[in-house]
Amino acid sequence: MSTVTVTINRLGAQGHGIANGENGPVYVPYALPGETLAIARNGDHGTVMSTSNPSPDRVTPPCRHFGPDSDACGGCSLQHLADVPYHAFKRNLVVEALKSKGLTPEVGELVIAHAGERRRVVFSARKTEKELLLGFNRAETNHIVSIVECPIASPGIVARLEAIRAVGKALATGSETFRIAVLETLAGLDLAAEGLKPLDDKQRRTVTETVLALKSIARVSVNGEIVIELQKPLVDFGGVKVSPPPGAFTQATKPAEDAMAELVLSHIGKAKRVIDLFAGSGTFSLRLARIAKVHAVEGDEKSVRALDVAGRNTQGLKPVSVEKRDLYRRPMMVSELKNYDAVVFDPPRAGAEVQMKELARSTVKTVVAVSCNPLTLARDLRILVDAGYQIKAVTPIDQFLWSPHVEAVALLQK
Template sequence: MSEALLDIETMGLKGDGVARHEGERVHVPFTLPGEKVHVSLGTGRADLEEIVTPSADRIAPACPHFGTCGGCALQHWAPEAVARWKRERILSALRFVGLEAPVGETLPAYGAGRRRVTLHIRRIETPSQTRILAGFMRAKSHDLIDLDTCPLLVPELAPAPDLARKAGMILRGIGKPLDFQVTASIEGLDCDIRGAGPIGEGLRQKLVAFAVEEKLARLTLHGERLMEARVPRISFEDQPTMAAFLPPGSFLQATGAAEAQLSVLALEGLSGAKQVADLFCGLGPFGLRLSRKMKVIGYDSDKAAIEAFQRSIRANPGGKPVSAEARDLFRRPLYAPELKPFDAVLLDPPRQGAEAQVKEIVKSKLTRLVYVSCDPESFARDAKLLCDAGFKISKVTPVDQFRHSPHVELVAEMAR
C-alpha cells in the first residue's frame, strides 16, 4: 500500500475528509478541512497515519471508543463548525437541483441524549468459556466493540449493554447474530430482540423471566410481545401533560428535544390552518400536538403505529378533532381530490422522501405545506417538484439531533 501527504479540502456526506490525489477524490476518515495529513492509500479511500497540520476546529473526542467504533464520525470537530457544515449540506443539496432558499442557522436539539439504541449481539467461543459481546460495529469492519457506555444516550439507557449481553446469553444456543433495541419510556425500558427467528417455549419463558427480573416495561421478539408489565409511553418535553403510546420498534425521533423543536417549527409553519393532513404521521407526536390548534387526520403505513396513535388520541382529550388511518403513502398516496378538504399538509417522510405524494400535491389545489426531512438530498428533489409547480420555500430551519453524526434534520415552510 502506497503512502501520500494530502491536503483535506472538504467534508464528504458521510463525515469523511475529502482530498485529491493524482486527480482523484480520496476519502480520509477522521480528518477535517484545512488539515495536511499523512495517509496510506487504498481505492478511493485512505487510512489516516498522521495529522501533520491540524485544523483549528479539531477538538479532543469525548468517548474513548471514537476512531474504532463505527457509531460516531465527527467527535473530533468543534460543534460550531459542524453546525455550519450541516447548514451548508442543505444549501448545497438545494443548489444541486437549481433552488435557492433562506436557510437559517442550525438549531442544536440533543437534549439529554438519544432515547433509543440498537446494539448488536455476538457470541465468542473460547476453549474455557462462552463470551457474549454487545455493542456497535467497529468502523469499516464486521468486528464488534463490546460496549461499556455511550455518551450519546440518555442516562436511562445506561443498563442497555448489560441487558443485551444477558439476553444474548439466554439465546446463545441458536447461533445467530442478534440485535437488541432499547427505548427509554416513561414506564421504563422497552426492549425488542431481532434476528432470533422462531424460538421454543423454553427459551421464551427464560426471556420472560429475564424481563421480570430486570423490571422491564416490555420485552418483545420481532415485535411480538413476550412480556408487558406496563404499556410504554413517550413524554412530550414541550407538553408535559401529554404522552404518546409506543408500539414495539416503531419509528421515533432520536431525541425528545428534537421532537419538541420540530413540533414547534411545524406548528409555526401551519399557524392559522383549520384542517391539516399529517402525512407519514407515525405514532402521532406531531399530530397530537397540532390537534391543540387545528383538526388533524394522520396517515401512515405502520398499522401498529396508527393503532398507538388512535389510543393516544383517546388518552389525550381536549383538542380539536383528530383521527388516524393506516395507508401506504408510497403505493397509495393521498390523491389530489382527497387533499381538497385540507388547507395545509405536514409531510414527515422516511429518508427516501415522498416523491409519489408530492406529485399528488402538485396536481391538487393545496397552497401550504410544511416538510420535515432527515435527508437534504431527497428533500431537495421533492422541493424541486413543488417549486416547479409554483410553490416557494419561505423558510428552512436545520435541526441537529444527531450529535457527532453527519445527519441533519430540517423543517421547510412552502406555499404557492
C-alpha cells in the first residue's frame, strides 16, 4: 500500500471516482470528478485520505451512516453527489450500456427517485452478546453496520426498526449472520428471514409472543416457511390486491413500480392478447388485464399461485391465464408466441438471452422490455434489433436511490 496524489477524471459504473494511474485506472469510492486527492492506494483501489479541492457537485450526505469512515454502511454509494449530476449519471448508465452493443436510440429523461420511498429493504443481522446487529454490510466486507436511520427506506420501516430487531433477536440462535427482507404492505410489515437453521418449538413460541406484542408485523417467515401470519400481507398492483409469498420478488418502491407499469400499459397500445414473461406475482399482468387478455408465465410456483388467486378474485379483469415455467430452461417457443399481439418481459438481472432468441424469430409486433440491468438489457435488445425490431423508446427509472443501479423500460416494434 502506498500514499499517492491523484485527480479524479470520471465516475465509474459503480459510482466510484476513477483516476488514471501509471498502471491503469484507480477506483476511489466517495470521490468525484475534478477532485485532487491524497489516497492510500492498494492495487487498483484507493481510499481517500484528504481532499485539496472538493468538487462543486459535492453535497452533504443526508445520512449519518454514509461515507468512508470505518463505521459507515455500504448501502448507498452516491449520497455525496448533487442531484443534477447524479441524475445524469444514472441516465448515462443506460446510454453507455446500449452503446456498448452498438445501439444508439434516444434515451428519455430519468424518472427520478426520492428519499423515503423504499418499501422493500433487505437487512443483514447477527446476534452478539449485547444486542442484535441490524443494518447493512460495510462496502466490500462482511462487517454489519447497525443503523438507527435510513433515508432511502419508508418512514413506516424506519419507525419500526426496533420491532424488526426484536423479531430478529427472537429468530437468532447463535452468532451466524442472516438476512431479513422487510416488505411494507397494506397489512403491516412482512419479514422474511433467510440463512437461519429451522426453528425449534421454543423459538417458534418466542417469535410468536414477540410478534403478538408488537402488533405491527403482519407475517414472519424463515427460509420460505411461515412462522406466524397475523394478517395476509397485501400489495396493490393497480387496484388489484395481491398477497405475495414469503420473500417473493416485489418492486422496491411503489412510485417506480407505478411509473414502469404506466409505460408498459402505454407501450402495448391496442394489443388484445398479451403474454407477460417473468411475471412474478402479477406486477404487470394484473394491470394489463384491465385492457387485454393476459397469459402470465413465471418460474416460481408460489408467485404463480398468488397471481392466479388475485386474478380470479378481482372483478373487472379480462381473462388471466397462468403458467409455471422456467423460461431459462424452457423458453416460450416461436409456435407458442404466434398467438400474441404483444410481449412484456421483466427478467432477473441475468436477462433473458435464451428467450430473446426465440422471440427474435417470432411475428410478435410489439415487445416491451423491463430491466434492472442495463448491460443484459443491451445484450437482449441487440438480439431483437438484429432480427428486425426497432427500438422506439427507452426510459430510465431510478428505483434504487443513491446506488449505481437503474431500471429501464424499452419499447420495440417490428
